[in-house]
Amino acid sequence: MTNSHHNFNTIANPEAEKAKCPPPFSLRLTYEERARLDAERGDKSLAAYIRERLFGSDAAPRKRRGNSPVQDKEALGRMAGALGQSRLSQNLNQLAKAVNSGSLLVTPETEAELKEACREVSEMRAELLAALGKVPGSEP
Structure with a gap:
């Protein structure tokens, strides 16, 4: 991490060095692009589907929260x-x-x-x- 990044993160968020996850990435889509992704993703979350499409089998598995485990x-x-x-x-x-x-x-x-x-x-x-x-x- 460069000094400029370190200083900015420390000023903007003193806990930045302790953060466990990188900040989220935002992507703008047209309505048609979003509709296509929604149609193609099936039961998967949009984020999981996009990661799978970008990284294939190299996509890092995500931790499951388990707070809404619908079994049936x-x-x-x-x-x-x-x-x-x-x-x-x-x-x-x-x-x-x-x-x-x-x-x-x-x-x-x-x-x-x-x-x-x-x-x-x-x-x-x-x-x-x-x-x-x-x-x-x-x-x-």
């Missing part, structure tokens, strides 16, 4: 669809308002329905966690 996209899609079609959030909000106002009449039938709703929410949670490759009760 189909199950995740089913869950998202089921939640989208349900009125679960609205119904829970109405229940919470009724409880807070003291107007919820708790009969054996109401209690059974609430327990059933809790069971269904627990099942959805377990399916969602499974689709994400997580085990219920494990650390995030």
